[in-house]
Amino acid sequence: MHMPSKKMIAAAAGVLMSVSFAAGVYADDWIQKVTAYVRxxxxxxxxxxxxxxxxxxxxYDNNSYLPLKEIASRLNANVNWQDSNQTIYVNTRLYPQQPETGDVVYDEIILENPTAYIMKYLGGDYPVxxxxxxxxxxxxxxxxxMGMDTKGLRKAKEKYTGEIYINETELRKVWKENPILTYGEEMPPIIAGEKxxxxxxxxxxxxKDMSNYKIGDTYYFHNPIFIEKLEEANTYRYLLTENGQYYQVNLKLTEMQKDLYIVGSSSKQLLGKTAVDPY
Structure with missing residues (x-):
């Protein structure tokens, strides 16, 4: 069979493919069954x-359709499906982190009541x-x-971690919809990046095991805040309070047998004193 020349539609074209070929799975009237050629x-x-x-x-219909998520990942984009409004979101990701150009002047801030959330934004759920x-x-x-372009925004550097933060007032200049902050559906703390x-x-x-313990005559009380996966395999950064002070600890998983891990800690860093009352 002779096939006429086809116009290639990358990325976004896959949306139609994903929906059009769902016939037989859903019974909604707006779904149409079509005939396409596999090439x-x-x-x-x-x-x-x-x-x-x-x-x-x-x-199909003189157009070529590709798997959206696979093409998007190669084009450095995220694809999210939001069931509540039956919408597919295709969002640009900015990796690696956007480099700062020129002489950047930062405000200085100190961690104060840091909290981990799941931010619902453009169809996706992101730990922040x-x-x-x-x-x-x-x-x-x-x-x-999440795809926010932070170039040109006023920024602040946290005194103890050196991490860069941006005030919500500044972010409002670049975000494309008002995000919704939630605590997530899982028990705290949020563990970002680990599936x-x-x-x-x-x-x-x-x-849980390290939430409270005693060494000598001293009792220790831990309040978990946020855990995130690092680039090194099985390594994580853990932000917590211990007896009213902020600490940052590196965690390391060791696999003892298939799917059975033990956790060790190292590089405990004091992040300044806080007025948090752990009791």
Missing amino acids: SDFKVVVNGTPANLSSPVLI LVTLSKGMYYRQSDVQK DDFKIRAIRGYV
């Missing part, structure tokens, strides 16, 4: 790199660390992962 002989190259996709190219220091400040690395249920279970077990 496993078609090759896809993204930014000069051959892409071995999990599904072949589909041809927020501190209430002279207003509501969001950590820059978190909002950049493995066995590792999450081990970390939560460690947090």
Whole structure:
């Protein structure tokens, strides 16, 4: 069979594919069943790199349709599905973190009542660390992962961690919808970046076991705030209060047998005193 030339539609075209071929799964009247051609002989190259996709190219109505999530990931974008409004969101990600250019002058802030949230934004759920220091400040690395362009915004550097934060007033200039902050559906603390249920279970077990203990005549009380996965395998950064002071601790998972991990800690860093009452 001779096929006419086709117009390639990258990324966004996959949305139609995902919806149109859902017939048989949903019974809504607006779903139409269509006939398409599978072209496993078609090759896809993204930014000069051959892409071995999990599904072949589909041809329908003189257009080519590609798996949206796979193409989006190669184009440095996020794809989110929001069931409540039946909407697919395609959002640009800004990786690596946007470099600062020129001489940047930072305000100085100190961690004050830092809190971890899940931010609902453009169809996705994102863990964020927020501190209430002279207003509501969001950590820059978190909002950049959500696709917010922070270039040109006024920024502040946290005194003890050196991390960059941005006031909500500044972020309102660049966000595309008002985000919703929640505490998430899981028990605290939020563990950002980790998807493995066995590792999450081990970390939560460690947090619970270390919530209070005694060494000599001294009692220690821990209040977990935020845990995030680091680039090094099985390594995490843990923000907590211990007896009313902020600490940052590195956690390391060791696999004893398949899907069974133990947790060790190191590099405990005091982040200044706080007025938090742990009792």
